[in-house]
């Protein structure tokens with residue numbers, strides 16, 4: 559057995575403590591990462607899978623600051639871009655430059671195999687109000703959606719076809735399916751899933767070796783099953799409950815549990831009373847998935 563850690567939405571490199579459902583404690587993230595480093599020493603994970611919003615601002619400096627903090631964990635990690643990271647036209651260039659030593663190749667979507675597990679990472683693009691697909695945020699400030707672009711479907715199908723014998727998980731910033739209704743509370747700010755999630759589910763159905771999808775973006779914990787595929791959306795490291803997922807991988811299954819930091823003060827400082835529900839229910843916090 560071996561383990562990896564799923565971390566999402568650390569929103570590093572900013573002093574701006576904004577609010578989503580709870581307060582994003584961006585200014586405290588150097589201390590949060592320091593605590594995470596100490597806590598992970600006991601778990602000895604093989605790597606971290608980081609599903610986006612590594613940097614809180616889409617600037618080259620913020621990307622470097624995010625990289626330095628992630629490097630300070632002193633563990634291998636695989637970064638995935640989120641909509642904060644990739645808001646500006648140059649952002650993917652910065653991402654590839656900054657994380658070149660962490661990425662398996664020269665693309666923001668990629669795959670790798672670690673021991674008995676294959677991992678595929680996708681990079682959704684923006685759908686602008688006029689319907690056009692674009693790799694960066696709409697410059698008029700209007701609402702955009704997110705979609706997995708066609709060239710990544712082609713790449714994914716070829717990659718999965720070449721790895722049919724390996725248990726596989728998918729990782730991307732945006733969830734594939736909507737937030738479950740039981741977690742859509744009054745006033746809940748949950749920013750959505752990819753618009754072409756149904757097409758992605760249809761594609762994945764042809765590859766039964768794909769067992770789970772790990773994502774972030776929604777800043778809440780939930781685990782849902784959709785036609786045999788488990789969707790694991792994980793809360794933000796920068797927001798209550800300041801948690802991460804431990805994933806223990808065995809020959810014939812993987813097991814996920816949700817862990818908080820040893821220093822509980824970070825979660826307390828982020829919490830807005832009444833919004834504890836972002837931590838998810840019991841079913842959102844642990845699961846065993848058989849291969």
Ligand SMILES: [Fe+2]
Nearest residue numbers: 567611775794
């Ligand atoms: Fe985020």
